[in-house]
Amino acid sequence: MPEATIRAMETDEALVRLAREGDRSAMEELFRRHWGVAYRVAYRLLGHDQDAQDATQECMIKAMAHLGDFDGRSGFRTWLLRIVTNAAFDAGRRRKRRATVGLGSAEGDAGGFEPAREDDPARNLRRQDLRNTLDTALDKIPPKLRKTFVLFAEAGLTYAEIAEVQQVPIGTVMSRIYNARTKLQSYLDGVEGL
Amino acid sequence: MRCDDVTRELATPSGDLDPADLAGHLASCASCAGWASRASDLDRIWEATRPAEPSADALDALWAHASAALDARTAPATLRFEAPGRPRRRAALAFALASAAAVLFAASALFRDRAPDAPKVADNQVASPPVRATAPPPSVVKVNVDVDQIAIVRIGEGGPRVEILDETPLFASSSLADDTPHDRFNAWESMASR
Numbered sequence: 001m002p003e004a005t006i007r008a009m010e011t012d013e014a015l016v017r018l019a020r021e022g023d024r025s026a027m028e029e030l031f032r033r034h035w036g037v038a039y040r041v042a043y044r045l046l047g048h049d050q051d052a053q054d055a056t057q058e059c060m061i062k063a064m065a066h067l068g069d070f071d072g073r074s075g076f077r078t079w080l081l082r083i084v085t086n087a088a089f090d091a092g093r094r095r096k097r098r099a100t101v102g103l104g105s106a107e108g109d110a111g112g113f114e115p116a117r118e119d120d121p122a123r124n125l126r127r128q129d130l131r132n133t134l135d136t137a138l139d140k141i142p143p144k145l146r147k148t149f150v151l152f153a154e155a156g157l158t159y160a161e162i163a164e165v166q167q168v169p170i171g172t173v174m175s176r177i178y179n180a181r182t183k184l185q186s187y188l189d190g191v192e193g194l
Numbered sequence: 195m196r197c198d199d200v201t202r203e204l205a206t207p208s209g210d211l212d213p214a215d216l217a218g219h220l221a222s223c224a225s226c227a228g229w230a231s232r233a234s235d236l237d238r239i240w241e242a243t244r245p246a247e248p249s250a251d252a253l254d255a256l257w258a259h260a261s262a263a264l265d266a267r268t269a270p271a272t273l274r275f276e277a278p279g280r281p282r283r284r285a286a287l288a289f290a291l292a293s294a295a296a297v298l299f300a301a302s303a304l305f306r307d308r309a310p311d312a313p314k315v316a317d318n319q320v321a322s323p324p325v326r327a328t329a330p331p332p333s334v335v336k337v338n339v340d341v342d343q344i345a346i347v348r349i350g351e352g353g354p355r356v357e358i359l360d361e362t363p364l365f366a367s368s369s370l371a372d373d374t375p376h377d378r379f380n381a382w383e384s385m386a387s388r
């Protein structure tokens with residue numbers, strides 16, 4: 001059986017153990033396994049594809065370089081997403097300031113690695129409209145609610161995992177998800193063609 | 195059954211409410227039915243705007259970049275036991291400068307024809323190729339000198355300036371708690387903006 005196949009069958013815990021012992025192929029499997037979810041979370045928090053890619057890559061490298069700091073109390077993915085949410089939050093503030101002083105721009109953003117999943121330009125435009133609408137709504141809710149909701153809706157973390165990431169009780173996590181959803185729904189209410 | 199309990203159960207399912215009771219309430223309560231309808235609108239827009247994940251080829255490139263960055267990180271560690279005290283720091287500093295020079299040389303060669311853009315922090319991308327062909331050259335380079343130190347090399351009109359900073363341990367649980375300031379990332383942010 002090829003090594004990559006064997007690696008793909010290992011649990012995160014086993015891969016982390018091997019990677020900490022210097023096994024680069026175990027590290028590579030962790031990297032490949034979790035880059036996507038880290039990127040999707042960063043994207044939802046930043047609302048900008050290229051910034052999300054940069055933040056994700058930076059966080060993945062840091063996480064791999066500092067596996068020794070991972071205490072194993074939570075899962076690897078939970079630990080990684082904690083790093084990503086905090087970094088994305090700060091990257092978002094940095095980007096806002098860039099835009100404010102006119103050094104950057106909030107130009108149109110492809111929002112993903114593939115050029116487009118549709119051949120129909122009207123549908124692509126429609127998706128971009130939806131993305132802008134949702135990003136605007138996400139921008140309006142407080143960062144803590146936004147992070148919590150993204151970890152729940154995008155990463156699929158459990159209430160307990162989010163509580164671990166955010167260092168708050170599970171009840172607080174559930175309240176934040178509820179409040180975030182209610183606010184998002186009210187901001188999107190009345191948007192034509194949803 | 196209270197409306198608040200119903201909408202909370204819809205937003206954060208706990209299994210505490212009987213599904214039949216829930217359905218009965220939704221059938222007879224216009225307010226909760228409206229909430230549920232807006233919830234499904236949000237779910238639809240969320241799904242429709244999920245960004246595409248990297249292809250296998252893109253992941254190959256990302257891993258190659260990360261792997262090179264990790265190799266560059268481990269290089270200074272070999273300096274740790276060669277000489278105690280100041281000589282070690284000088285050796286590490288020399289490495290930091292050489293690394294920064296390599297990054298800047300590579301960046302300027304790649305982006306010679308491009309106009310300057312906002313300052314950018316490059317993180318130990320010494321031996322690795324840039325992932326983004328469209329990125330501006332870095333004017334601030336951060337290099338890990340030792341486990342708990344980084345060197346910031348700023349390139350200005352008067353030539354490079356090097357600054358050694360001590361760091362707190364990375365990604366310790368307490369340092370990334372959701373409700374604490376993200377000092378480490380904030381520090382980078384302020385560096386990048388100088």
Ligand SMILES: [Zn+2]
Nearest residue numbers: 197223225226
């Ligand atoms: Zn009701």
